[in-house]
Amino acid sequence: MMKSIFAVLLAATFSISVFADDKDKKAESIHSKALTIDTHVDTPMALLNDKFDIGTRNEPPRSRVDFVRMKEGGLDAIFFAAFTGQRERTFENTEAAYKRANDMIDATYEVCDQYNEIAEVAFSVDDAARIETSGKRAIYIGMENGFPLGTDLSRVREFYDRGVRYITLSHSSNNDICDSSTDRDGPEHNGVSRFGEKVLKEMNKLGMMIDVSHISDKAFFDVVKKSKAPVIASHSSVRAIAKHPRNMTDEMIKALAKNGGVIQICLLDDYVKDPDTTTVHYQKMQELRKIYNAEFESMNEEKKDAFRKLWRDTQEKYPKELPTVADYVDHIDHVKNLVGIDYVGIGSDFDGGGGLADCEDVSQMPNITREMLERGYTEKEILKVWGGNFFRVFREVEELGRNKNL
Numbered sequence: 398m399m400k401s402i403f404a405v406l407l408a409a410t411f412s413i414s415v416f417a418d419d420k421d422k423k424a425e426s427i428h429s430k431a432l433t434i435d436t437h438v439d440t441p442m443a444l445l446n447d448k449f450d451i452g453t454r455n456e457p458p459r460s461r462v463d464f465v466r467m468k469e470g471g472l473d474a475i476f477f478a479a480f481t482g483q484r485e486r487t488f489e490n491t492e493a494a495y496k497r498a499n500d501m502i503d504a505t506y507e508v509c510d511q512y513n514e515i516a517e518v519a520f521s522v523d524d525a526a527r528i529e530t531s532g533k534r535a536i537y538i539g540m541e542n543g544f545p546l547g548t549d550l551s552r553v554r555e556f557y558d559r560g561v562r563y564i565t566l567s568h569s570s571n572n573d574i575c576d577s578s579t580d581r582d583g584p585e586h587n588g589v590s591r592f593g594e595k596v597l598k599e600m601n602k603l604g605m606m607i608d609v610s611h612i613s614d615k616a617f618f619d620v621v622k623k624s625k626a627p628v629i630a631s632h633s634s635v636r637a638i639a640k641h642p643r644n645m646t647d648e649m650i651k652a653l654a655k656n657g658g659v660i661q662i663c664l665l666d667d668y669v670k671d672p673d674t675t676t677v678h679y680q681k682m683q684e685l686r687k688i689y690n691a692e693f694e695s696m697n698e699e700k701k702d703a704f705r706k707l708w709r710d711t712q713e714k715y716p717k718e719l720p721t722v723a724d725y726v727d728h729i730d731h732v733k734n735l736v737g738i739d740y741v742g743i744g745s746d747f748d749g750g751g752g753l754a755d756c757e758d759v760s761q762m763p764n765i766t767r768e769m770l771e772r773g774y775t776e777k778e779i780l781k782v783w784g785g786n787f788f789r790v791f792r793e794v795e796e797l798g799r800n801k802n803l
């Protein structure tokens with residue numbers, strides 16, 4: 398297909414220019430040697446929009462991930478999250494979320510089929526290296542929010558069979574599995590529910606990763622206690638640096654490391670740096686956030702589109718000064734100093750709010766490598782952050798899944 402061949406050629410040109418300076422040669426060499434993975438992007442939402450073409454080059458801020466820019470940024474593998482927002486847990490809403498999650502998974506298969514010379518759906522740890530060697534991008538599937546499961550345990554296996562390799566247990570509100578870190582009404586289950594415990598057991602049995610991003614602190618400690626395998630935080634940052642309740646405390650990071658898991662640091666502005674609450678941008682966005690939280694999920698598609706436009710227009714009119722890659726790497730430093738280099742990685746949240754001043758999209762990810770190198774990180778350490786640590790956890794989870802005595 399002409400368009401796709403063009404996309405590959407374009408990508409090859411850009412991937413050379415990312416590290417044009419001589420001093421960046423070392424960064425380039427390390428970055429291209431690494432098996433790089435970003436464990437959380439919300440790009441499947443964009444796939445449901447007919448106008449979006451993932452095989453051509455798109456522009457930020459509207460789009461931060463496509464196959465062309467993945468290649469430019471030397472990103473070998475990625476987790477596409479099938480995200481559903483939490484709504485009231487009625488039968489109708491649960492079935493709508495179940496359908497939407499399935500639609501996003503279908504769309505992921507479809508685009509990897511459409512652009513099969515540049516991308517391939519991946520299922521196992523070994524798939525990443527195999528697909529990378531063939532010059533393609535490995536696209537894994539995750540699920541953000543266990544809402545589509547409802548209270549039907551059999552759906553865990555069903556989603557595993559569809560290729561889903563992690564489930565983020567909750568999103569911004571409590572669900573039937575566990576409490577969220579940001580539910581306005583506070584905890585409902587005091588951590589993980591009875592049903593949630595069954596879900597964890599089933600995930601361990603299948604060899605599916607448990608994702609603790611978004612869940613409450615108490616739910617997190619319940620999960621590390623119950624899970625027989627190490628767990629991941631697919632997109633979370635450090636609360637000691639940015640106070641958002643969504644971020645992980647030092648105590649949580651220590652427990653995660655003890656469990657053998659990994660925190661994949663998120664690029665979303667407020668999770669990287671505390672927001673400046675005195676700016677006009679902050680006040681305008683707060684007003685919109687209130688409307689989003691109270692009304693968005695119940696809006697019809699027309700109203701949703703109008704709201705999205707209002708959101709974008711406001712962002713453009715009152716742009717925010719975003720944190721930088723240097724602010725971001727402070728989080729990696731913090732985890733390294735707290736528990737060691739083996740427990741930290743990268744999960745951008747691109748297309749779900751992620752993006753920094755100097756890492757606006759997936760093509761600019763080599764800036765993270767450059768910053769780590771400037772701070773004295775060794776090649777071995779950088780390779781661990783870019784995927785070594787995450788794949789170690791993924792492999793342990795896979796191996797547990799093969800243990801039929803569980």
Ligand SMILES: [Zn+2]
Pocket residue numbers: 541611632746749
């Ligand atoms: Zn998220």
